Amino acid sequence: MLRAAGIGVGDEVVVPAFGNAEVAVAVTLAGALPVFADIDPVTYCLDRAAVEAAVTPRTAAVVVVHRFGRAADLRALRALGQRHGLLVLEQGESEAPYDEVAQRRERAAYLDARLRGVLTPDGGDGHTYQQYVVRVPGNGRPDRDAFARAVRAKGVECRVPVKTPVHRLPEFRRCVALPETERAADETLALPVDAGLTKRDMQRIVGACNALGGLLEPAF
Template structure:
């Protein structure tokens, strides 16, 4: 068992984060709905900083990545009864957000090496009811955006990039989140850019940005010109009904500070991941791949495929448990396919029973997708904080894999 050194903690407050929070605390403005104080909100400033970082025209901060996805779907015209193609291997929000706008998630299989949405599977899943495709850049991989964009354009579908696990990754030199009609991000506690909770939707389309702005602020948007101090800055336009999914001023100020450290932290993770790739490849293990167009990876999670003899749910879980004990680092299987996930259960909530046959269309029992099912039993992953450690830590991880897999017969017998 590894002893004597702790793993890096996460989150790590950036220089200036504490001062930024104190500044908000004494500003008299904790929400974008607070009376105008004569200066731009922290939320507005973060939106500008993040848009500039990504190289995109518009950023609308939201209360969570879930809120960003739901507003993106609705802004793109998705509604009751529409079908939205999503990857079968992903976090629950990939499906629950679609159900949340009264649409139907259609699960498509993933590429066996990148674990991201397979363009051929998307093409095969399209029906006359399909309105959009949501692609997730999973763990450390970027999906095949060239092929997915071509499929979406060929069929007149909106392409939404869920980049919650890929802040700073690039595809053909462009930041991910900027190649779809809308890109969405999560700033949850676990993410590489975090404010505890939070999110953002980004787009180059001003009409989509305006719709998202209304959808996340109870149907209000920022006035074209600043009002007099003390007056509301958000105006009631009557254009579109929305809900309150706004980011607080505390979170926005924190994100302004955290964004300044993102690239340096991503660079450290990337260098350590390259080393770990080499060390595990020497044991004939296969780290997660990425699509050919990827020009820079971001590591939300490091994922690696196990040897064939331990590629099933029980065996991989036993190996993960043993690795966790060896390292004092939480190692776990990758996500379960959404149609087998306990977190995807639309029938558990009456609000989703919107009409005859609708719950039948949402039934997870309809699905069986072999690549996603096989991947769930084949890959293990651990959180990106470990990649902020030293080279010695990467050797510890590789040695733990060697020790645990040397006794795999005992673990799985």
């Protein structure tokens, strides 16, 4: 899409650093320069104000990536693009059948109501919970990685959704301030909400997480 739009050498394209490197790679393959902007801490997608701050006379496009089943604020980003004459492209996530999404939402609601000591995700804008991503506050006590190890030891599968933001990778290393991206990379943990999970599985997840809640400062 970038090449079809005539974007190439000398152009800049604003992209998120929170996620995998494929978008930044696509920009470089088109001959343009990826410019990283910070994310909104609620949606984990590009923040409009951060994108605007990253715009220069060479900016030609913005690539918006929807994350974890939560949609970016496309209305605001498209309005920004129109104001600056930028192409706004989307990278979506694969869509699941309605029944599967409904079951994931049911399991997410179960966790929302019962988890303690972690910050649960915001469910706005039709969240499909491709990943149920919580934040584990450190506050000088057990951090996200220690929390994840303890939960796995209790038989609960969990994963760090973004281990290294793209702007930290050697091939894309930039001296850029992305505080929300850095914080999200350090604090986020994806818990299972698969449609195949039983009620007992869900109880195990809650029990494993809440058993550690007393070791953590209360989530804000």
